[in-house]
Amino acid sequence: xxxxxxxxxxxxxxxxxxxxxxxxxxxxxxxxxxxxxxxxxxxxxxxxxxxxxxxxxxxxxxxxxxxxxxxxxxxxxxxxxxxxxxxxxxxxxxxxxxxxxxxxxxxxxxxxxxxxxxxxxxxxxxxxxxxxxxxxxxxxxxxxxxxxxxxxxxxxxxxxxxxxxxxxxxxxxxxxxxxxxxxxxxxxxxxxxxxxxxxxxxxxxxxxxxxxxxxxxxxxxxxxxxxxxxxxxxxxxxxxxxxxxxxxxxxxxxxxxxxxxxxxxxxxxxxxxxxxxxxxxxxxxxxxxxxxxxxxxxxxxxxxxxxxxxxxxxxxxxxxxxxxxxxxxx
Amino acid sequence: xxxxxxxxxxxxxxxxxxxxxxxxxxxxxxxxxxxxxxxxxxxxxxxxxxxxxxxxxxxxxxxxxxxxxxxxxxxxxxxxxxxxxxxxxxxxxxxxxxxxxxxxxxxxxxxxxxxxxxxxxxxxxxxxxxxxxxxxxxxxxxxxxxxxxxxxxxxxxxxxxxxxxxxxxxxxxxxxxxxxxxxxxxxxxxxxxxxxxxxxxxxxxxxxxxxxxxxxxxxxxxxxxxxxxxxxxxxxxxxxxxxxxxxxxxxxxxxxxxxxxxxxxxxxxxxxxxxxxxxxxxxxxxxxxxxxxxxxxxxxxxxxxxx
Numbered sequence: 322x323x324x325x326x327x328x329x330x331x332x333x334x335x336x337x338x339x340x341x342x343x344x345x346x347x348x349x350x351x352x353x354x355x356x357x358x359x360x361x362x363x364x365x366x367x368x369x370x371x372x373x374x375x376x377x378x379x380x381x382x383x384x385x386x387x388x389x390x391x392x393x394x395x396x397x398x399x400x401x402x403x404x405x406x407x408x409x410x411x412x413x414x415x416x417x418x419x420x421x422x423x424x425x426x427x428x429x430x431x432x433x434x435x436x437x438x439x440x441x442x443x444x445x446x447x448x449x450x451x452x453x454x455x456x457x458x459x460x461x462x463x464x465x466x467x468x469x470x471x472x473x474x475x476x477x478x479x480x481x482x483x484x485x486x487x488x489x490x491x492x493x494x495x496x497x498x499x500x501x502x503x504x505x506x507x508x509x510x511x512x513x514x515x516x517x518x519x520x521x522x523x524x525x526x527x528x529x530x531x532x533x534x535x536x537x538x539x540x541x542x543x544x545x546x547x548x549x550x551x552x553x554x555x556x557x558x559x560x561x562x563x564x565x566x567x568x569x570x571x572x573x574x575x576x577x578x579x580x581x582x583x584x585x586x587x588x589x590x591x592x593x594x595x596x597x598x599x600x601x602x603x604x605x606x607x608x609x610x611x612x613x614x615x616x617x618x619x620x621x622x623x624x625x626x627x628x629x630x631x632x633x634x635x636x637x638x639x640x641x642x643x644x645x646x647x648x649x650x651x
Numbered sequence: 652x653x654x655x656x657x658x659x660x661x662x663x664x665x666x667x668x669x670x671x672x673x674x675x676x677x678x679x680x681x682x683x684x685x686x687x688x689x690x691x692x693x694x695x696x697x698x699x700x701x702x703x704x705x706x707x708x709x710x711x712x713x714x715x716x717x718x719x720x721x722x723x724x725x726x727x728x729x730x731x732x733x734x735x736x737x738x739x740x741x742x743x744x745x746x747x748x749x750x751x752x753x754x755x756x757x758x759x760x761x762x763x764x765x766x767x768x769x770x771x772x773x774x775x776x777x778x779x780x781x782x783x784x785x786x787x788x789x790x791x792x793x794x795x796x797x798x799x800x801x802x803x804x805x806x807x808x809x810x811x812x813x814x815x816x817x818x819x820x821x822x823x824x825x826x827x828x829x830x831x832x833x834x835x836x837x838x839x840x841x842x843x844x845x846x847x848x849x850x851x852x853x854x855x856x857x858x859x860x861x862x863x864x865x866x867x868x869x870x871x872x873x874x875x876x877x878x879x880x881x882x883x884x885x886x887x888x889x890x891x892x893x894x895x896x897x898x899x900x901x902x903x904x905x906x907x908x909x910x911x912x913x914x915x916x917x918x919x920x921x922x923x924x925x926x927x928x929x930x931x932x933x934x935x936x937x938x939x940x941x942x943x944x945x946x947x948x949x950x951x952x953x954x955x956x957x958x
Contacts, residue, residue: 433771433772436770436771437767437770437771438767499942499945553936554936598939599939600937600938600939601887601888601936601937601938601939601940602935602936602937603935603936604933604934604935604936605833605936607955610833610952610955613948613952614949614952617945617948617949617952618949620942620945621942621945621946621949624942624945634942
């Protein structure tokens with residue numbers, strides 16, 4: 322097999338059913354407008370009581386490479402770095418949470434952005450399956466069984482864009498695409514950029530990696546050699562699986578506080594969502610229109626607020642541009 | 652003279668007739684002084700002016716950029732289609748963009764994004780939505796006294812050309828783009844494609860020999876978007892903005908215009924029969940919409956039913 326254009330890292334821990342859905346959603350039969358040989362998927366699973374069925378993965382069409390590893394800690398950071406070492410492509414995708422399935426145009430538009438520039442940092446909005454965010458699943462009576470039923474009802478394998486119909490925006494991007502994102506659970510960048518930001522910082526040692534994903538996103542977005550692209554008509558959809566912050570657990574606030582403290586310590590500053598200006602790319606499927614409507618309403622609100630406060634909506638983007646110009650002058 | 656001149660990637664053909672002041676602004680909007688992220692060497696602008704008593708002339712056409720070539724033609728018919736075909740024949744670029752109406756100025760990202768779209772898909776069709784400067788369509792506003800002086804005041808209010816995206820603050824969607832950004836609409840004043848495709852289409856249909864070319868531009872747009880293997884990229888965060896200039900359909904008064912419309916419509920029907928619906932192609936949206944574009948996205952969302 323020739324070298325693929327893209328290597329996608331998917332990290333799995335204790336979520337075999339959900340992860341198999343995710344992998345299916347990345348397979349060439351489901352993804353539209355891409356060739357199987359254009360990409361590979363590196364699946365790294367940290368061993369748990371409930372591991373994936375390797376044979377089921379092998380039966381999927383496409384290039385999946387599965388690794389089951391023993392992880393002494395509770396963070397996916399080392400698994401990400403292990404996976405990165407396996408990647409053969411110069412362009413990588415990072416899905417830190419294997420429970421997030423994706424829409425059918427994801428890879429087609431991601432590869433398009435890469436054709437425009439090697440600097441493409443491709444960002445995909447995040448959603449939660451269900452009417453409410455899953456950290457409230459107990460209160461809203463949401464269960465895995467209910468979710469499976471909903472997925473069956475929309476026949477998602479043949480109608481991937483109908484995922485938009487049974488979801489809500491995730492807390493990482495509650496205001497939609499014209500607001501800065503806190504993080505991105507389906508993020509693509511040049512392999513050198515990932516290397517340049519120090520890969521996954523293994524000091525993020527809290528369960529689930531704590532705020533590791535926020536740090537990765539911020540560092541990648543602020544990297545001088547990235548240009549943000551937003552796939553407004555695509556999405557990653559979180560399935561309920563008892564994740565650290567994506568299910569309703571006791572002491573959630575205490576967990577979040579601890580994550581935030583670690584993030585501040587390791588970033589060396591208070592975290593801010595990067596205010597980079599994305600280039601939008603893609604078709605907007607009908608079921609996604611309502612989210613765009615929400616984005617516009619929230620975007621108009623943000624415009625007004627920035628005007629009142631005399632703030633630059635895309636301050637980080639402009640700072641990056643100034644730095645670039647300075648670098649060119651030297 | 653340079654020993655080696657790189658071939659421009661895109662040739663933009665702009666047609667001018669009796670609109671020197673507006674055309675000069677359009678050409679400024681096409682210059683690297685205003686277009687962001689591109690240099691003079693990336694593209695060329697071919698200005699074809701059909702002779703009139705109000706000429707733009709070579710000096711004004713070329714004063715803002717070194718990548719402009721100017722052609723002054725005598726035209727015996729009242730149509731721009733021959734000028735367009737002539738202009739496209741001069742093109743050195745691998746891709747051509749047709750701007751049938753030199754009175755339409757652009758936003759600052761059009762050229763860069765068009766070039767980027769062709770990196771993704773060399774055989775794509777690329778266009779930008781059309782707007783009219785003013786708070787109403789100009790064919791309506793003209794009946795209420797809208798004129799060049801009113802427009803100059805509006806442009807002054809946004810300090811054009813300082814921030815080209817502020818054009819959205821003083822504009823409305825043009826009549827042929829009323830369907831918004833999520834469908835193909837009827838036409839565009841920036842229609843770009845590969846040279847190969849331009850040749851395969853046979854360029855503009857020379858039979859459209861009436862006022863302003865009649866529906867020749869709509870015909871080209873439809874034939875292009877419906878051409879096999881032609882993904883359609885709409886630069887939805889960019890636009891072309893029509894300046895008032897007493898054009899046939901945008902600057903004449905209603906009674907006179909209705910007669911002309913009928914005449915143009917009859918000719919179009921004679922050529923195309925009833926196959927004149929807008930191309931049924933969903934655009935791939937591409938661009939970074941300025942906050943001033945948000946309200947047009949909202950408007951566009953209202954125009955489509957979820958599919």
